[in-house]
Amino acid sequence: MNYEQPRRTAVDMEPILAGRRMRRNRRTDWSRRLVRETHLTVDDLIWPIFVVDGEGRRDAVASMPGVFRHSVDLAVAEAERAARLGIPVLALFPYTDPDLRDESGSEALNPENLICRALRAIKAAVPSIGLMTDVALDPYTSHGHDGLLDGDTILNDETVAQLVHQSIVQAEAGADIIGPSDMMDGRIGAIRAGLDRAGHMDVQIMAYTAKYASAFYGPFRDAVGTNKTLRGDKRTYQMDPGNSDEAIREAELDLAEGADMIMVKPGMPYLDIVRRLSETFAVPTFAYQVSGEYAMIQAAAMNGWLDFDRAMMESLAAFKRAGADGILTYFAPVVAERLKAGA
Numbered sequence: 001m002n003y004e005q006p007r008r009t010a011v012d013m014e015p016i017l018a019g020r021r022m023r024r025n026r027r028t029d030w031s032r033r034l035v036r037e038t039h040l041t042v043d044d045l046i047w048p049i050f051v052v053d054g055e056g057r058r059d060a061v062a063s064m065p066g067v068f069r070h071s072v073d074l075a076v077a078e079a080e081r082a083a084r085l086g087i088p089v090l091a092l093f094p095y096t097d098p099d100l101r102d103e104s105g106s107e108a109l110n111p112e113n114l115i116c117r118a119l120r121a122i123k124a125a126v127p128s129i130g131l132m133t134d135v136a137l138d139p140y141t142s143h144g145h146d147g148l149l150d151g152d153t154i155l156n157d158e159t160v161a162q163l164v165h166q167s168i169v170q171a172e173a174g175a176d177i178i179g180p181s182d183m184m185d186g187r188i189g190a191i192r193a194g195l196d197r198a199g200h201m202d203v204q205i206m207a208y209t210a211k212y213a214s215a216f217y218g219p220f221r222d223a224v225g226t227n228k229t230l231r232g233d234k235r236t237y238q239m240d241p242g243n244s245d246e247a248i249r250e251a252e253l254d255l256a257e258g259a260d261m262i263m264v265k266p267g268m269p270y271l272d273i274v275r276r277l278s279e280t281f282a283v284p285t286f287a288y289q290v291s292g293e294y295a296m297i298q299a300a301a302m303n304g305w306l307d308f309d310r311a312m313m314e315s316l317a318a319f320k321r322a323g324a325d326g327i328l329t330y331f332a333p334v335v336a337e338r339l340k341a342g343a
């Protein structure tokens, strides 16, 4: 068979193109760089790290290859590394000893708890880095829920009162940004008022504004030990994955209550929400590329099914394109190193 184009089927392209050739700008590397609309920089990164009791401890998280739970001394070393790389903020998450977990999550209020000790140690050693903390009760409760339970019911207002207390304890220990991830109603306003009354008017709040009831949190729950403790699911407080307008109302409320920054979580499956919120509100809008997203890319790369570097960088570029001002990502140190190398 001869597959050569017979002359008579050749189309005259000139009237169709009329000189409009999109590929012109894509021909060379310098031109692609020149016309690129969005850029990822190290300033976009928030690095979530896990801390655990002990000393010299570095426990691998099985479902998150490359991620560890660090004891406070080694978390300080990680913070030094982050500062060297220019990462602006670390987000701290505790693996609470099972013996310290109880029905009401009382360890969350202990000024000597793991998170507070980590905050003080990192602040003292690396004063230039921003520190964000998670406000919710799940790593501290025996049932793994973010709130207080009465039977099977999460008590909203009672929970909020405890979250206000938790926030003040964290601010006292040195938290710069409070990150309420619990999805109780009214907690942003209550936390703002509580922080102000306690003299912490400069402590920022990044609200987990549109946090969905997602399967993509699985590996994180391994890391903080809540896969073992969690009874049931979080669908009475986290958002339904089918909803988008509801995210707008959540953002309106959080901003009216005093949030300095808003966040969408998970990230990649919810880029439409990132776009809507960043366009609608024009306030600093963040996305959390969660543990399950990290695990997906890592697992495929480890199998040789994806090019790790390219998939990672493309996934992060997508957040910028969607309008995010920054990304919480477990890839942060690897990305920062890659950006520093000029790649």
Ligand SMILES: NCc1[nH]cc(CCC(=O)O)c1CC(=O)O
Residues within 6 Å of the ligand: 134, 135, 136, 137, 138, 146, 181, 182, 216, 217, 218, 219, 220, 221, 234, 289, 290, 291, 292
């Ligand atoms: N308040 C808990 C919390 N804070 C951050 C994450 C998930 C982060 C991730 O998956 O990387 C979760 C999990 C949950 O709601 O069960």
Ligand SMILES: [Mg+2]
Residues within 6 Å of the ligand: 183, 184, 185, 186, 209, 250, 253, 254
């Ligand atoms: Mg809300």
